[in-house]
Amino acid sequence: MPAPKRWVVTPPVSAATAALRSQLDCPEPIASLLASRGITDPKPFLDPSLDDLLDPLTLLGMTAAVARIEQAVRQGEKILIYGDYDVDGTVATVLLKTAIERTAAPGKPAQVTYHVPHRIREGYGMQTNVLGLAANSGITLVISVDTGIRAFAAAAEARALGLDLIVTDHHLPDGAAGIPDALAVINPAQPGCPYLNKNLCGAAVAFKLAQALLQNAAQTPDQQLRLKQTIIPSFLKLVAIATIADSVSLTGENRAIAWLGLRELANPIQPGLRALMQVAKLPLDRPPTATEVGFRLAPRINAAGRMDVASDVVELFLTRDSHIARELAQKLDDLNQDRRATEAAALEAIEMQLLTMTSPEGLYAPEVIVLSHPEWHRGVLGILASRVVDRTGRPALVMTESDGDAHGSGRSIAGFHLLDALTAIHDIDATLFTRFGGHAHAVGFSLPTTRLPLLRDRIKLHSTSLLIQEMLIPEIVCDLELMQADLTPDLCQWIDRCAPFGNAAPEPVFLTRNLILSAPIRIIKERHICIPLVSATGNSLSAMGWSRSSTPDWPTRCAAFDLRPGSAIDAVFRLRENKHPQYGGVELELIDLAPAQSPLNSPTYK
Template identity: 35%
Template sequence: MIHRKTRWTLAEWKDSEEGAAKLLSERLSLPPLVARLLVQRGYADEASARAFLHADESHLHDPYLLSGMEDAVRRIRAAAEHGEKIRIYGDYDADGVSSTSLLFHVFRGMGLHFDYYIPHRALEGYGLNKEAIALAAEEGVKLIVTVDTGISAYDEIEYAGTLGIDVVVTDHHEPPERLPNACAVVNPKQEHCGYPFKGLAGVGVAFKLATALLGRPPLELADIVSLGTIADLMPLLDENRILVRYGLERLRKDAGVGFRALAEASGIELDAIVSTNIAFGMAPRINAAGRLDHAKKAVALLTTNDYDEAILSAVQLDTLNKERQRIVDSIAKEAEEKWQSKLQAAEQAGTKPPSVIVLAGEGWNVGVIGIVASKLLERHYRPVIILGIDKETGMCKGSARSIDGYDLHAALTECEELLDHYGGHQAAAGMTLHRDQLEQLEQRMSSLAEEWLTAEDWIPKTKVDIACGLEDATLETISQLSLLEPFGVANPSPRLMFSGIQLADRKAIGKEAKHLKLALGSGRKLLDGIGFGMGSMVATLPPGCRIDCIGELSINEWNNQRKPQLQLHDMHYEPAALAEFPSREQFGQVYQLLRRMGQVQERGLTARISEQIGLTADAVQLMLDVFEELRFIRRSGGEYIAEASPEKRELATSERYRAAKERHDRSHALA
């Protein structure tokens, strides 16, 4: 038996949409699957579908539709006319670095008198600060242009005014109730701003400013726009989709020296670059500068015209990224040990463990704790807050990540009297507080989780686009799925479901047989399936059985041959009903055996327990699946690990237990 690791939620598909998909398929000469995906994603008529697939620079919006743009352009041009010194003030993440670099190129091309400033993450923190503004005044700056920051800097901008410095704010973050008294504020999310697209990254807003200043969209800088937009997880729709597509095309055909050096350091082939290469290859290296050193190293890479200098910068960023990975692994290990200690303490006390993971450590690098929080969220699927403690002051800086259904910002608002500062949204947030408040924060956040979340909310969810069949998995169809690119936030790579598909063959492949290769279908019409890290499932899948699976279609090229392939994300297989259903006592016997083992290789475990306890292999596998669902055990790296302090749960609360019991009882009733 192989059960789904997550809840599969299939996007709604109405019968009325079938006609629209058929029409699109005919009018736009698209495979039926591509047409159905377009309709399912909201592009049901020919005009909107064409715009989504083929929009170009003519579809970019007028930058002057942004409130404050005329004032911003007027002030910058006045500074240019009078030779005033301008300072670009950015942020230390990849979006802020991209925004700063873009305006650097534009201002250099315009011949302006300017420089740039990015605060140090650890020493100064996010946003404008008065010390940096005072330094700007000392150095003769008369105009600060913010990028990817500034919308909440009311007091700092007032202070700048007292020093004779004007400020133009360009930002994309949520505006507060009181906007800063700047000479111009450009942000599409302002309530009074009628700009038709609200999803621009900070670099996207900077690009619109550049377009207004130059009188044309500077598409030669779209590569920089694509970097910041993808890294900041902005929706790849509307203008973002257009700009990222132009940016990827530029990277493939005419990348600048900085990007060529970055690609070399990242091991990326530029002629075949896609959005995921930026997200997982380039962006982490750009972010590493601000996390561990100073973001100006990344700006230097993106603004230099010297390839030798670029290679040196790219190698430094790659080294920083490797160090970042080492630090993340170290903190994640410490955090996991702290969490296991909390679970053990709860078990010994006979109490329920916290529903929200709140962990803090002295010396934990606050530049990477968000990544650590994401790792623990993925491992335990519960909301996580990771904090670094300043040993001298006792103040903690934290980063939080959440699961569906638990709104971090709303939860922190409920706890705001415990916090010095906080901000964020449903899925991610940051906060500062004193270490004395940590225990109370954990209790309050956990109580809210228990109040707000249902039993189902604690099970990870996978969104599935469309159910399809083998007839959809053709080379032509898969090739034309690329029309939907670039993939990313709000436009993910299509995740497809195949139900009741016959398994022709299976085998474990790769080093230590870690991966699973399937032949799906029957006769001559077969689809290859590849499941990375799923090699242990091979013994559970008998040839000829029928499985449900979800994954992404791709083309596998090997020895000049091109074949359709399904990259498996998850699978479900149920064997026939058990002849004899295990008793509760037998469940307890097997669980105690697992507790004594503590940590044991997954391969061969079913057979070992079967022989030891005298149960069938199917019965033992059912028990393992039920224990995993109830979080009594977990799988990691090809091993089963017994949880130290699992929450007490009845067997009947397991969906897998109930389904198997019902199947058993039904088959015996019919007999």
């Protein structure tokens, strides 16, 4: 049975809760939830508008970038958008290409092409040889999206070739080296940028450039009205997908982007987006949830860059041909199936490697876990690293090897800054990595295979001094402890109003005690469970336990607790409302459980 987790309950904020409850006429748990998350003005939180989007011209470098692009469009110059192969990069490419083309004068179309790198053949980042080919083809302006903030060699090459370079990115700059020598750099994370939202995804940064261009191009009142009522909302559909997929903070402006964009995704008109939602089996008569975007749309978009060529995504979102859209969407769906099969095979090998790393008590050492295998596909390394973190509670670097080089991805845990760790072990003599980058929770890197032992030694030495025991105890943070009488459909509906949920704004997690099993536990497909419950108030409800890679084996766990009708449990869960006409009602999606009054689940407050 998995080691027990520590349950931590967020303390209530009494004064703010009372004020919010009076203002909203909402259930007390909702007011308490909003207060604990620092929501003092519920209007922009519950009902965002376009007015909540920040002024793009406050981004450092924006004015110069807009002026140069407008000049290029007027003069018929050839423009290259240099993208990336994930959701963020492909969506950014589509957004900026579409916006630039919209600013052209009638009869003088903008000359805009794009390049999305191949993950295996080119890898991440701008390549100097691609810039050389661009210059030879007559391109005079290159705009990077979702990449470029550390592209010092590419920036120098662009200058040598006579190319003007505009960098749009959201990744962290190299603190020591500064920013590339480009005509303009747009990145809210760069030093000196006054833009208030430092957590835009790459596609949102590109959208800000698109927004500034479109605002300049809208000269008449009719054009400005159409921009606000139609064009900007249409762009936000894709920006929302990228914002959710890139796991940036869903607070402030990012929340407004996601909320507005999800609303626009109901019944999409663009053929590619519509076809992709259809193959993902998303209904077209309502806005999708952030969870549906993150787990059903985003993997299919990412599959192109992971398993084949990401330019298919750009073409999917640009095409106006329904037949081509259906073919491309089906191709992405097929690639996603291939990705899942590849991932499953690799996970089996990972489980074998992890077995050799545990102590006799089944524990892992307090260090970054490093795994490598020559047959693992480079396109799924990030996913595999996330699975290792889920499985072990440790940061992880996962690599594959080919032609004398190792290529890897890393994922981390709360409190351990993974990019800082890679920077520290590389800076010892600046010879470890061929390239690396990323942020606190996710990194990508490459190095010669001969340096793998050095990587293992350095990251172990670095991490064992920083990964204190407190960080390694699995912890479940509960937003509230609910009374059984609180578990109502009305509370479920209010929780839906607080969506979308994501990074820094997670779906609420609740704790309720002394729930009574009303019937035997039902096992579903040998892995999942349904627990019929009855509350102290006599209401019937059910708890569902889904056995995924990051959750317990529920049938085994329930058997270990010897749960049977009449048993009392304490449960940690997310709240759902099952709307099935026959067996619907309030439903708990289990995160953890233990017998009532068990010392395993005595929560702490912090």
